[in-house]
Amino acid sequence: MTRTILITGASSGLGEGMAREFAARGNNLALCARRTERLDELRDELLGKHPGLTISVRALDVNNHDQVFEVFREFATEFGTLDRIVVNAGIGKGQPLGTGNFAANRQTAETNFVSALAQMEAAMEIFRAQNRGHLVVVSSVSAVRGMPKNVTTYAATKAGLASLAEGLRVELVKTRSPIRVSTLYPGYIRTAINEKVRNAPFIVDAATGCKAMVRAIESGKAECYVPSWPWRPIGFLMRRLPVAALARLF
Template structure:
């Protein structure tokens, strides 16, 4: 974790799941953390936990609905007013939806696009100029293994994550010569609140049980992502079995993959 010593990191979606785990793992080495999410009560509880772990840590919290463009702009302005320089941006906030597209709720779909694509892109655009001036900085975009495949029953989610991975790869090439490391963390199933929200009235626990050995813990997923950033990797898939499986699947002709996805979709 030497790479992160003295950093100031901004973490979106920090109130639970991977976002909170990023904060816990960075707390012992970071100089400051800015925790952003809608649920300020959870952010307050996390701040207290982190300060017990590391009393000298500077922890700021900011409540915002990142689906709203004006709130993202206000966040950037607030950082400027407080002279908080961010040298590690973790775009973790994300929404999902599980089910057939024709029965989806448009408000939910729109929010997913606004957060997964809009917020990530806009915050990166807002904060990148100051990060470039710092001379050395990093961006970690939380994508998904779903970004590699058009997943039935998660059509819009996988499409938004395909955007995230593609954008990350392009920015990694653009920004590496300028001293900015850009990495996409592409986890498979991780036991967080994600599926509690994404699944339409179904049991999220049962979903994880069907995934078996490809499930990794939040701690492993976050540690893998942080290691990848420190090594200047453009993307990483946590879990050896899943990483190998994805690598094999990506070299298979797509007409074969399409048939596999059709069979897989019948089980979901």
């Protein structure tokens, strides 16, 4: 059965990579991001490889919250139904607290949490009307604990996003809703957002990471570390290490 998948932040990085993987699996795509020229190029590339698919693109700045609702609704009307929505758009501009970089931390918090909340609201509005759907949120391994320095605000936003998803899962289980919610915790995957990071442990290239992300999404599990090895055991340990031990690691 052909499904329709909406992906935000699809013009580069993980969003672009997941679009390629989902297209290869025969899915129709609703792709949105700020850089429409990149989206047009990606659509043309994917239709060249998979001419039987329907791929629609729209401009979206996720920090324009009214536009989030408009674009999601337009995609739902165009396709008739949306089977899966991947909340992927995000940035990593955080800086150590108290170093005069509040603007960068605020932008990170607003984009990664408040704008993700808007995307989740818009997605759930559609899924509740359909009484079905699969919401996927892209968090981070850094969400499992408080992180120091440049990652402090980023990690906090990703923890908040994971908490939103978990709270929604609790609600949906309680109401016996058929809607599913999954949280991904990617480890280090080489994309533009972290291209300047040096000595990142266990880093994988974007193609490898995106294949693992799509496999995790297709599994339908509530929570997945990506790639599972070694990030699942690392995540388990990070949740339990004392703060002094974390400080030595970072």
